[in-house]
Amino acid sequence: MNNQKTNKLKIINDPIYGFITIPNSLIFDIIEHPYFQRLRRVTQMGLSNMVYPGANHTRFHHAIGCMHLMQKAVYVLRNKNVEISDEEANALYIAILLHDIGHGAFSHALEHSIVNGITHEEISLKFMRALNDEFNSKLSLAIQIFEGKYHRQFLYQLISSQLDIDRLDYLKRDSFYTGVAEGNISSERLIAMMNVVEDELVIEQKGIYSVEKFIIARRLMYWQVYLHKTGLVAEITLVNVLKRAKELALKGVELYASRALKYFLYTPISENNFTNNTLKIFSELDDYDVMSAIKDWVHHEDFVLSSLAKMIIHRNLLKIEIQEEPFANTYIAAIHKNILENSNIKESDLNYFVLSNKIKHQAYNTNDPIKIYTKKGELKDIAKASDQLNLKALSKPVIKHYLCYPKKIV
Incomplete structure (x- = not known):
């Protein structure tokens, strides 16, 4: 013993x-x-x-x-x-x-595609409670x-x-x-x-x-x-390939997937129906399930699914532009027109291939300050205690706009 x-x-x-x-x-x-x-x-x-x-x-x-x-x-x-x-x-x-036990395969991608009715923090808590039951409330x-x-x-x-x-x-x-x-x-x-x-x-x-x-x-x-813009476009493509798979699955299209992935593709998931059984199946879902499915989807007859799967497997991603200002509607419309005229992409599927949105990051948030304990026994927000001017600048959110579209067309 x-x-x-x-x-x-x-x-x-x-x-x-x-x-x-x-x-x-x-x-x-x-x-x-x-x-x-x-x-x-x-x-x-x-x-x-x-x-x-x-x-x-x-x-x-x-x-x-x-x-x-x-x-x-x-x-x-x-x-x-x-x-x-x-x-x-x-x-x-x-x-x-x-603290991170509820993260799905490829971290945030699942949360924005097939398990989108519940956050990874909520799933982490469900795992903790299930473990608490197993370990006699310890x-x-x-x-x-x-x-x-x-x-x-x-x-x-x-x-x-x-x-x-x-x-x-x-x-x-x-x-x-x-x-x-x-x-x-x-x-x-x-x-x-x-x-x-x-x-x-x-x-x-x-x-x-x-x-x-x-x-x-x-x-x-x-x-x-x-x-990083390439990492960002890879993540967006991964989210979209899973979204497309879920869309096809809910229409009854047969898709290759592991048992765990199949469950999440063919079952609409929300917080209300995320039972202990769902948690058990979620615990069997990881990067390997997703990547092996995507490798198979390269050969699927659905044009959108196979095109997006190929982008990931062959690392031949969409082109991405990033700038400070939103992209002009006329510019996006011109790209749409060009794609519809010069490719097999249908108008109804455009939103899988042309995407614009914004990313935002705030290095320091003054609402939840890091407190410095001074030698005089005072507590000061680091942004006020620091003699670095750029710390004040770092507490402003930085917003950038991106636009992705197929490379070959434009």
């Missing part, structure tokens, strides 16, 4: 942090659970590997990394006389470990903290805020795997500067430059990586 217990305190080797220790046997059992193991088959960055070939790391990597950073944060805060009980610490590790406190219902606010801020453990891991991890050095933040330094004042998570004054670098790194990573 003893031997089995020791075996559960395994060590995981992470390319960024080195050795990560699993803190106890309950967390080991959660990691071993099929619901969590699915995250090994869900990529952290969707189709970004079409731009950055190294970006193949998974949600599993990220969740384990978050748990490791949370252990560091608890250690630092306890050393500064912030009382965190063993039960609270364990709940934090579980909450951060499971996740109750973790769920309470995750939902922001626990009376100690700073614990929730560690899970979800502008300087939460989630962001501290994914910026560093995504920067490492993409090779985009601008995103390489010092998560260890930021954690070392954390403190709690009046139940609020704050950063001590000497950590101010690390916070500035973190906010700037976040902005650079968004425009250079997460909203």
